[in-house]
Amino acid sequence: MAGGNEVQYPPRVSHQNEANIVRYIQDWSLANGLVLLSGELNGSGIPAPVTVFPSPFSKSAFNEALLVQKGYNDIYHEIVKDEQWLLKELSELGKYDPDFTGRLLDIHLRVQREGPSQSLTGGLFRSDYIIHSNSDKSGGQIKQVEFNTVSVSFGGLSSKLSELHNYLVAADVYNLSIQGLPALDKNSIPISKSLVKLSSSLAEMHKAYITREGRDQGTAILFVVQPGERNALDQRLLEFELFNSHGIKSYRLTLEHARTKLTKTTSGSSKLLKHVASDSEISVVYYRSGYGPSDYPTEREWSARYFLENSHAIKCPSVLTQLSGAKKIQQLLTDTPIFNRFAKFSKSTLEDSLVLEAKGTETIDTKDFLLKKILDTFVKIYPLDESERGLEARKLAFDSPEKFVLKPQREGGGNNVYRRNIPSFLTSIPKKNWGAYILMELIEPAENKNKILRMGEVYSGNVVSELGVFGGVLWDTKTGESYLNSNSDWLLRTKLETSDEGGVAAGFGCIDSVYLV
Ligand code: ADP
Ligand code: MG
Ligand code: MG
Numbered sequence: 001m002a003g004g005n006e007v008q009y010p011p012r013v014s015h016q017n018e019a020n021i022v023r024y025i026q027d028w029s030l031a032n033g034l035v036l037l038s039g040e041l042n043g044s045g046i047p048a049p050v051t052v053f054p055s056p057f058s059k060s061a062f063n064e065a066l067l068v069q070k071g072y073n074d075i076y077h078e079i080v081k082d083e084q085w086l087l088k089e090l091s092e093l094g095k096y097d098p099d100f101t102g103r104l105l106d107i108h109l110r111v112q113r114e115g116p117s118q119s120l121t122g123g124l125f126r127s128d129y130i131i132h133s134n135s136d137k138s139g140g141q142i143k144q145v146e147f148n149t150v151s152v153s154f155g156g157l158s159s160k161l162s163e164l165h166n167y168l169v170a171a172d173v174y175n176l177s178i179q180g181l182p183a184l185d186k187n188s189i190p191i192s193k194s195l196v197k198l199s200s201s202l203a204e205m206h207k208a209y210i211t212r213e214g215r216d217q218g219t220a221i222l223f224v225v226q227p228g229e230r231n232a233l234d235q236r237l238l239e240f241e242l243f244n245s246h247g248i249k250s251y252r253l254t255l256e257h258a259r260t261k262l263t264k265t266t267s268g269s270s271k272l273l274k275h276v277a278s279d280s281e282i283s284v285v286y287y288r289s290g291y292g293p294s295d296y297p298t299e300r301e302w303s304a305r306y307f308l309e310n311s312h313a314i315k316c317p318s319v320l321t322q323l324s325g326a327k328k329i330q331q332l333l334t335d336t337p338i339f340n341r342f343a344k345f346s347k348s349t350l351e352d353s354l355v356l357e358a359k360g361t362e363t364i365d366t367k368d369f370l371l372k373k374i375l376d377t378f379v380k381i382y383p384l385d386e387s388e389r390g391l392e393a394r395k396l397a398f399d400s401p402e403k404f405v406l407k408p409q410r411e412g413g414g415n416n417v418y419r420r421n422i423p424s425f426l427t428s429i430p431k432k433n434w435g436a437y438i439l440m441e442l443i444e445p446a447e448n449k450n451k452i453l454r455m456g457e458v459y460s461g462n463v464v465s466e467l468g469v470f471g472g473v474l475w476d477t478k479t480g481e482s483y484l485n486s487n488s489d490w491l492l493r494t495k496l497e498t499s500d501e502g503g504v505a506a507g508f509g510c511i512d513s514v515y516l517v
Contacts (some may be wrong), residue, residue, distance in 0.1 A: 010053040010450055011184075017175050018451075018458065021052060024173045025164065025453055033237060034160040034511075037230045045233065048157055049454035049510035051494050053174075054165040054189050055465050056448055057514040058139030061131050062490075064373060065142050065469050069487040070349040071370050072127050072147060073471045075333070078342040079324050080121075081480050089332065090323050093409055096436035100293045101323065101409055107306045108319040114310065117270045119478040120212070122205040122284065122316035124198055125325075125471040126152035126491070129377065130464070133446035143443045144377040145466060149325030150291045150317050150411065154511060155470055156237030158491035159195035162513040166191055188516045194470050197488035199241035201472025202286060204484050205314050206248050208474060209283035220249040220280040222262075222273075222313070226289040227254045235288050251275050251282075255289060255296070258304035264311055273311035282313045291322065291411045314474075327407045331381040331438040343371055349485060379443055384426075385435035393439045398423050405440050418442075447497055452510050462497040465512055490514070 013021065029035060029047035038044045079086055087105075094102035126148045131140035168174055169186040176184065202221060210216045221242060223235055239250040253261050262282070264271045273282040285308050289295050296302050309319055323329075332338050350366040353373070382393030384406075397404060401422040408415050417425045419442070426434060445464035452459045470488035475481070495509035 009056060009448070011174065011176055013174065018052075020175070021168070021173055022453060022456075022458065024168065025050065025052065026456070028164050028167065029160075032160055032164070033233055034157055034164060035233050037232055039228070039230045046455065047453075048161075049452065050161055050164070051463070051510060051512040052451040052453050052458065053184075054162075054513040054515035055450050055463065055492065055494055056517045057465065057467065057492065058131060059516040060137075060139045061129075061142045062467065062514055062516055064376075065127070065129050065467055066487055066490070067353050068370070068374050068377060069127060069469045069471050070352055070485050071343075071345055071374050073123075073125060073473050073485045074345045074349050074482075075342050075374075076123075076125070076147065076149065076321075076324055077473065077475055077482055077485075078344050079329065080321055080475070080477075082342070083320070086320065086324060086329075089328065090326070093326060093328055093436065096433055097409060100296075101326070103296075103302060104305075104319050104323060107302075107309050108323075110306065111310045111319075115269070116477075117310075117312045118314055119476050120205070120208055120314045120483075121318045121321060121475050121477055122201075122314050122484075123149055123321050123471075123473045123475075124152055124155075124201060124286075124316060124488070125149050125473065126155075126468045127471065128466055128468045130443040130445045130466050132379070132443045134444050140446055142377055142467070143379045144330075145443065146327060147325055147330055148411070148468075150322040151288050152468070152470065153231055153234055153288070154468070154491045154493070155194040155198040155488070156234040156241075157231075157511055158192045158489075158513070160237075161511045162189065162191045165189050165513045165515075184515065189513060190516065192489040192491065192513070194489040194491060195237055195241055196245070197486060198470055198472060199238050199245065201474075201484060201486055201488060202238065202242060202284060202316065203246040203248055204472070205316060205474050206242075206246070206283045208483060209314050215281075218278070218280045219283045220251055220275065220278070221284045221286055222275070222282045223250055223252045224258065224285060224287045224289050224308070225252050225254055226295065227256065229288070249280065251278070251280070255301040255304045256298075259300065259307055262307070264307075267312075270312040271310060273308070273313040282311070284314045284316055285311070286316045287322075318477075325411075326409050327438050327440075328383075328409055331383055331440075334378050334381045339375070343374070345370060346482060346485065352487070379441040381441070382439040383435065384437045384439055390435065394426075394434070397426060397439055403442055405442055407438050407440060408436060445497075450494060450512070452494070452496065454510060459496060463494045464497050465492055465494045467492050467514070 035045035128145040129142040132143045135141040169184045242248045383390045402419045406417040447462045450463045468491040472486040474484035492512040494512035
């Protein structure tokens, strides 16, 4: 921060000043769509929970998270390409979890047997990191929390909040210069272009579809959404951007209604997906739902997922790509031979990593350089099965649980078991099911102080932040070619340190932006 370490952060502001800042945040949020739906009154929204100030974040750690994104996208491409390997691992998981992972896997296998009609497959990913404070590196080392391959959220709202924080500084709403306090520098609050970049990736998928089909008339993207979604405007922002910048129309449907509102027509060997009411042909099925058991309350939703998977539309993501984001796969990647098998990078990934690092090509081996950067983001993750490492981990889970988090193969927050709760949790379930979990070392985040504005109330205290970097991909499963590999900017989420998890929609955390220091 400007002026050195002794300077207080966030800056001390008077009650009156804070009330004014809060008012600006609320009004700007409502005026610009930094909003969650209220969930109570139909058609009304409330400002999204946000930090009052951007949180200080190490510039070098931030750059490293951006630098490795394309490399991670490539690694997941290699994993999905190696279908045999992936299916073997996933079918193990399916045995522990037949009603969810197992059923998704069945859908994939069934569509494979029937002969998939679309070889292009897309993904919007997000790799999440916490800065590990206990490291030799100045500014701390980013450590990966998880790699998400389905329904990643807040790409829309993240752009909005970095714009808002930037505005509050630029227009001196914080009123710091008047009080003679060290000013925040707006140039150190970069604006995340995630909204524009994620929309562009979806547009690329759409364009690839219509180019191959040779027709453009009446094609549209389908957003598969959850019923009653409070974070719908984060999705709407993508929908509006798709239309405004790319002229692409979108529709929104829940899995519940997909079967009745959509139909399929056969054209040669292709099962074209059509939106009944508009007769639009669906180019891309973009999932903002379907990642957890609660998205499939009845057979209707399962049947819809199969119906979509078995269509000619490009799936973002396919069932297989979704499952490649399992925490078990992340654990397996920390195994050196497995990592080496999948750590292959395209030329453009290697070149870009150098540009981000601002280094010349002549001095370093680019592949080694990127490999090391990615390996630096790993913490130890153990299986809990009956392998040698699994048995070692079982001992660790009981001897020193305070160092670990236990994770099932689930997404969306609220599913993990922390620290001292691990032993009693494990003893409460049959030992034969332990292999369904992974045991991960806890990352020790650096603490900052900040203020969180949620539902009109300001909460002050120690906070910890998690940085997510978005990625966009488009692969051809037949040829193994990659048509898109993008680094799509970032999201910062922040929570009060007293809460183990930081889900914004789940009510634990809020959206933040980075103040690079
Ligand atoms: P989900 O897919 O449900 O989001 P995550 O792996 O992201 O699961 O875990 C949820 C939250 O738990 C994270 O956002 C983070 O706050 C916390 N968490 C997960 N893994 C770790 C870890 N290794 N160290 C510290 N906190 C963690
Ligand atoms: Mg996740
Ligand atoms: Mg997460």
